[in-house]
Amino acid sequence: AQSVAQPEDQVNVAEGNPLTVKCTYSVSGNPYLFWYVQYPNRGLQFLLKYITGDNLVKGSYGFEAEFNKSQTSFHLKKPSALVSDSALYFCAVRDGGSQGNLIFGKGTKLSVKP
């Protein structure tokens, strides 16, 4: 069965510093990987996805993620964090290829302090 793991419940970063939110995955076949962000009292917003191609994927709001097949990881990164990046971040894998549902990690709360 497909699954993702987010090992950190919370990540704290100072504004202007680089940030990394970790995600590892377990899939059979080719992975369809996603990152979503959820701001308080809002729905989930799509940030980026990896389907195939370059291992470094660029997404919204300056975020990027690196697909690493040997380490089965898909970490979310940003070179310089903003206070407004503070939110809940979810890694997800699409079950059953392109048509299946999204299986989400438990989420990582990112807190960026001024």
Place this chain on the structure above:
Amino acid sequence: DAGVIQSPRHEVTEMGQEVTLRCKPISGHNSLFWYRQTMMRGLELLIYFNNNVPIDDSGMPEDRFSAKMPNASFSTLKIQPSEPRDSAVYFCASSPPGTSLFFGPGTRLTVL
């Protein structure tokens, strides 16, 4: 496009009452998903449809929950009778094939 539309945004009801949540997916999307989010369990898939047909309802907690998609532009999630443990935020999402899901704003359900 207005995005995925959910109604109501907030619902407060008493235990035993019937609750109906509604979703209008983005036009042209052929898949629709219902998720539930709680602090304890995170995001859980309840059911999803492809081309209006239920594909996987294994996440539906019990017979009190039912979902329908009578056409490509409308879906409902019904809880009858509701219980306090059903209190959560319920999200609807839609997608075209092979791409990301687009989520609605959610319905915050409180069952007293």
